[in-house]
Amino acid sequence: MIFIHISIMAGVTYFVRMLPMVIFKKKIESNFIKSFLYYVPYAVLGSMTFPAIFSATSSTYSAIAGTIIAVLLAFMEKSLLTVALSSCLVVYITEWILRFINLQ
Amino acid sequence: MVTDKLSNHFLSGIKDGIPIGLGYLSVSFTFGIMAVNSGLPVWIAVLISMTNLTSAGQFAGISLISAGAPYIEMALAQLIINLRYSLMSLSLTQKTDKSFNTLHRLILSFGITDEVFAVASGKPHDIDTKYMYGLITVPYWGWAMGTLMGAAAGSILPESVSSAMNIAIYGMFLAIIIPPAKKAHPVLWVIILSVTLSFILHYTPYLNRLSEGFVIIICALAASGFGALFFPVKEVAE
Numbered sequence: 001m002i003f004i005h006i007s008i009m010a011g012v013t014y015f016v017r018m019l020p021m022v023i024f025k026k027k028i029e030s031n032f033i034k035s036f037l038y039y040v041p042y043a044v045l046g047s048m049t050f051p052a053i054f055s056a057t058s059s060t061y062s063a064i065a066g067t068i069i070a071v072l073l074a075f076m077e078k079s080l081l082t083v084a085l086s087s088c089l090v091v092y093i094t095e096w097i098l099r100f101i102n103l104q
Numbered sequence: 105m106v107t108d109k110l111s112n113h114f115l116s117g118i119k120d121g122i123p124i125g126l127g128y129l130s131v132s133f134t135f136g137i138m139a140v141n142s143g144l145p146v147w148i149a150v151l152i153s154m155t156n157l158t159s160a161g162q163f164a165g166i167s168l169i170s171a172g173a174p175y176i177e178m179a180l181a182q183l184i185i186n187l188r189y190s191l192m193s194l195s196l197t198q199k200t201d202k203s204f205n206t207l208h209r210l211i212l213s214f215g216i217t218d219e220v221f222a223v224a225s226g227k228p229h230d231i232d233t234k235y236m237y238g239l240i241t242v243p244y245w246g247w248a249m250g251t252l253m254g255a256a257a258g259s260i261l262p263e264s265v266s267s268a269m270n271i272a273i274y275g276m277f278l279a280i281i282i283p284p285a286k287k288a289h290p291v292l293w294v295i296i297l298s299v300t301l302s303f304i305l306h307y308t309p310y311l312n313r314l315s316e317g318f319v320i321i322i323c324a325l326a327a328s329g330f331g332a333l334f335f336p337v338k339e340v341a342e
Contacts, residue, residue, distance in 0.1 A: 002148065008175055009165045010155035012182040013189070014214055020194040021213035022206060028198060032332050039294045039331035040195040040324055041225040042284070044188065045277045046295040047302035047323035048218060053274040058267040066268075070275040074282035080223070081123040083279035084272040092268035 062094035117238020123276060124219045124239075125246030130269035131159055132247045136254025138163065142170040146255040153251035157217060157244060160316055161185045181315075188320045192221040201230040208233045215240030219273060226280045290335030298327035 028034055057063045066087040073083045132153055139149035144166065156162050161182050168178050193216055204212070212233065220239055224231055285292040301323045305311050314322075 017189045018213040024197045035332035039328040043298040043324040043327035046298040050299045056270040066271040074279040084275040087275035088268045
């Protein structure tokens with residue numbers, strides 16, 4: 001029954017998000033846990049980005065080009081939108097060039 | 105700072121949510137196409153997106169539905185793939201201000217996605233509920249609309265455009281983690297460790313059978329634990 005499947009999906013996904021949020025209401029005192037939680041975003045985003053970014057587009061070359069531009073612009077502290085859209089643009093252009101070369 | 109006060113606002117949340125919502129359009133568009141291809145009606149695809157709001161979990165979900173998987177398998181798969189949200193949710197509890205009462209927590213925790221978490225935790229100050237409602241709004245509707253368009257219209261976007269849009273999310277992630285890594289070397293080391301582990305887990309035989317959710321959890325636990333052990337922070341975490 002599809003509605004039971006969907007309810008299970010939605011229910012499990014909601015509970016893993018909701019429980020920590022509702023249970024831990026106070027600021028944590030332990031310096032170890034505080035430090036741990038301070039580093040979590042960087043560790044999570046790092047492992048989510050690599051190596052996944054290299055297979056995100058239809059060609060590894062365009063993904064590498066997009067990654068280089070994103071790293072450079074992020075290093076220059078450009079805004080999220082600027083970095084995201086610039087890497088999209090570079091991927092688009094790189095793939096266009098790749099197709100162009102293949103046609104020759 | 106004045107800008108800090110201004111940014112604690114619904115509208116500023118909306119503004120921060122726009123790049124996320126744009127990124128979601130292409131991903132949920134793909135989800136919509138896949139859901140319909142696997143035999144689900146359009147409105148079921150949209151219903152799944154509006155009640156789940158997660159990428160990997162939904163993609164796994166539709167393949168389990170079409171395979172007629174047992175309910176327990178569905179529950180376990182969702183738990184493993186999405187357990188990382190618990191870590192994010194826990195991390196965010198340390199960045200919420202007093203406006204987060206139980207009711208707001210019950211509602212807002214629904215909207216914690218990888219990208220929402222990334223942007224919220226990248227803020228230099230504590231966040232209030234207005235900002236969080238704003239931040240979640242555009243991604244939520246982007247996710248729903250993208251699914252609807254993908255499911256209803258098939259492939260409107262040319263392959264070259266959707267391929268380019270797929271990198272947007274990762275570009276955003278890099279824009280969040282690189283500037284702090286420049287300023288604080290411990291952050292840089294934590295990122296390097298996490299990325300290295302991620303490469304190892306993705307490319308080592310046997311280990312590469314781990315689900316994506318588990319890989320993220322292992323990398324996050326190991327790298328953050330390493331950071332907390334060797335570079336404890338006192339003032340930065342405030």
